[in-house]
Amino acid sequence: MQLEFYKYQGTGNDFVMIDNRSNFFPKENTQIIAHLCDRRFGIGGDGLILLEKDQIASNLATTTDFKMVYYNSDGNQSSMCGNGGRCLVAFAKKLQVIENEATFIATDGLHHATIDEEGLVALQMIDVAEIKISSDHVFLNTGSPHHVQLVDDLENYNIKENGAAIRYGHLYGKVGSNINFVKQIDDTTFSMRTYERGVEDETLSCGTGATAVAIAMNVLAKTTATSINLNVEGGKLVVSFDKGEGKFTNVFLKGPAEFVFKGTIEI
Template structure:
């Protein structure tokens, strides 16, 4: 059976989008998702994203299978792509979509609300950051304590890390030169470190100024990617917690910039950035 798809990317973090609205179960297996994401023998992508029927009063449900077949709780760049894909599907169904247009999306990280903006950007209410060690989760501190500027030995080197969850776990470390980090060598060692029982995403942040951060990322289940939306959000939160940056800043990723705000009013994190369609097709 041939399954239709659309290919989207958010700052180079690329995904295969599938219309799964007709049933609550995924129409691809993890093994098929790995095949689809193969950049030589498949479509190519950092993951496959499925649009399913809404749950608990939401408009739609989002589920993701990473390029290694694992399932993350959420993806910031992915949900911007999802919002654009939903608008594409609704338009094809004859439903008018006029930005600003907001969708409520059920995810494994809770309800997330992306809003299509008139300029083509997508703003996502990412919710409140999770800061307690037991909820991130990590064993770097007691379950009811924050993990701020803690020492962690990885690959026989001591790192100072701050941990944040945006519905998925992140370990952030501030470095003098982000470009000097050998992601392929050090990233997997962070991801699979014993202090992260559910593995972790890892961000290496160079502070350019209080409102501009440079970031490189090793994503859990996907490896080195050009962008990570939840990682950019977690990194700004870590920057504020360690007094390195302001509550609103541009986070520069290899694929381009995101605007991130951690609101002092409602404690929620807001991410604004692009999502673009690349092509569409069908795959068995």
């Protein structure tokens, strides 16, 4: 069949977007999803995202605009993707599902977002309370699990080799974790690079990772700021939050979400 798709990217994190409000897409076929995300034989993307109607919320009389269903590029359904969520908000606006504000459900719960005239999307992430601090890293869940580690020479650091070693190592077992390596630039700015599970390689950006890094740097007292700039390989993101009683609330991830192209492919 002919599949209509849209391609979006948020600071280099790129996604295949599909309007699945009619529930036509073969969601259980991981091979098709992996093929669509393949950069040589398919469309190419760090993941695939379906925009669907939120049937559960409708039944519970909860007001949502849509549901987000996210798949890693290996074809498997995964945990929350921050940049993917921001791109999905831009996609929903293009489809005229929303105007400038959205409320949607994802695998980690309810999300609110706004999109401005310049295409910058601010996405509310989940509250974070449980943070594990170790001698050389911090671990926390920002919708997806993240390992955060400071390194000296970030520019020349072997992200794929070192990231894979930790992702598959004794710390996280079979489930694994996303791995973020960080360098401090100034009091409010950090550079980061991320090895993403499911992609099994470095990506140009990771939204839940940027959120994790911002919170981790605050927890480690590397910054007292509650609005933090993150330099990722594909651009710049801003993470802001409120902090109180060991809990981070009103967590927002903000950055660009851009339409790349639209097309059809036979599956």
